[in-house]
Amino acid sequence: MKLKYIVYPLLVLLIAYLVYNKFYGAGAKEKKIEPASRKGGKKPDKTVPVNVMLVKDTAFSNAIDITGTIDANEQVDLRSETAGNITGIYFKEGTHVNKGQLLVKVYNQDQYASLRSVQVQIKLAEIVEYRNRVLLQKEAVSKEEYDTSLSSLNVLKSQADLIRAQIAKTEVRAPFSGIIGLRNISPGGYLSPSSSIATLVNMDPAKITFSVPERYLPLIKTGSKIHFNIESSPQNFVGTVYAIEPNINQTSRTITVRAKSANPKGLLRAGSFAKINLTLEQIPKTIFVPTESVIPDIKSNKVFVVSNGVAEPREVKTDVRTATGIQITDGLKPGDSVIVSGIIQLKPKVPLKIVKIIK
Known part of the structure; x- marks a missing residue:
């Protein structure tokens, strides 16, 4: 029973000593004295170190990727206007061909035979027309007779022109000069208007x-x-x-x-x-500043410039943006010093320490 009366007082004394030493000991006095010493010492440096770019006019090419x-x-898928058996292929794959060059020919002997027949009739009609024209001048035939012979001659000539057009359709020619591709036809094959010959x-x-x-x-x-x-x-x-x-x-x-x-x-x-x-x-003459120097706002954009050693906010109007810069159309002029670093620490009238000037 006597032991507790000895131990408890000792614990109370120990706790009291620790409390006293914390609040009233030498360490506590030093902590209290330290702020006082700071008051009488040198004031902390409040200047913000920044990099500054001197504004100047630059040439700019506005381009996009x-x-x-x-x-x-020119490109065309060559096809024939008429159907028939292929009688000739006159080009090599992958080679250059000239405009008007004959490339493919389809069987056309029937048309040539018809043309020769009409040409014989034309010669006879020309003789008749000439004879009637001479007789008409001598008033040996009527005007109606001469008109009939002239009309017959013209009809035959029209038939000849039609046959020549049909013959032209049996020949496929290059519509322009270029490189002809791989052919899709073979000699002797049947060619129709839906068949592709090659690409030019x-x-x-x-x-x-x-x-x-x-x-x-x-x-x-x-x-x-x-x-x-x-x-x-x-x-x-x-x-x-x-x-x-x-x-x-x-x-x-x-x-x-x-x-x-x-x-x-x-x-x-x-x-x-x-x-x-x-x-x-x-754009031969404009102002560009680094992207990080422009601070977006709700209604406008602003930058900080150096004015009498302190930061001064200035509203600017922007236009073209590139990967590294922004075009300023209003608010800056050549010679202004735009702050390009330490932007987060800047406030109006904050004193500045210029570390580097970018020209």
């Missing part, structure tokens, strides 16, 4: 077809330059816009544009995928 397709300048393609110049978002429509015009690449060649190609579709696609809200590019070496093939850089406009 899009995709397109290489198309042939003209690829010089090549056409590039692509679509542009509707909002760029005011900036696109004939004569605009495009630069493009294709997978099958490391060469950079240049083209010129020559036609713009008048209607806007209601599904994609884009407008179709077509350009031409010289293709003397035949490197561009129809159907190829093209990566296109389209120059929309050239």
Whole structure:
């Protein structure tokens, strides 16, 4: 029983000592004295270190990256206008053919026989017409007789023209110069108007077809330059816009544009995928600032500029955006110092420490 009367007082004394030492000991006094010493010492540095860019006028090319397709300048699936057995094939696959060159001939001996028969009749009709014309001048025949002979001659000539047209339909000729593809026919085979002979393609110049978002429509015009690449060649190609579709696609809200590019070496093939850089406009004099320096607001945008060593907010109007910069159309002038780092710490009238000046 006596032991508890000794232990309990000792525990109370120990706890009291610890409490006293915490609040009234030497360590506590140092902590209380420390703020006082700070009050009398040097004030903390409140300046914000920043990088600054000097505003200047720069030239800018407004361009967009899009995709397109290489198309042939001219392309046609060759077919015959008349049916018949093939009597001759006059081209080699994959070779160049000239406009008007005979490519395929269908059996036409029947038409030639009919033509020779009509030509004989024409010669006889010409003799009759000449004789009646002389007699008419001598008033030996009536005008009606002469008109009948002249009409017969003209009818025969019309028949001859019709047969010649039928003969022309038995010959398939190249409608334009180009490269002819693989043939789908053989000598002696039967050719009908629904049968495909081969494909004729003209690829010089090549056409590039692509679509542009509707909002760029005011900036696109004939004569605009495009630069493009294709997978099958490391060469950079240049083209010129020559036609713009008048209607806007209601599904994609884009407008179709077509350009031409010289293709003397035949490197561009129809159907190829093209990566296109389209120059929309050239701006010779404008202001661009880094994207991170512009602070978007609900109603406007703003930047911070250096004014008498402190930060000054300034509202700006923006236009074109690129991967690294934003065009400023109003609010800045050449010579202004735009803050491009430490934007989060900035407030109006905050003192600044300029670490680096970007020119």
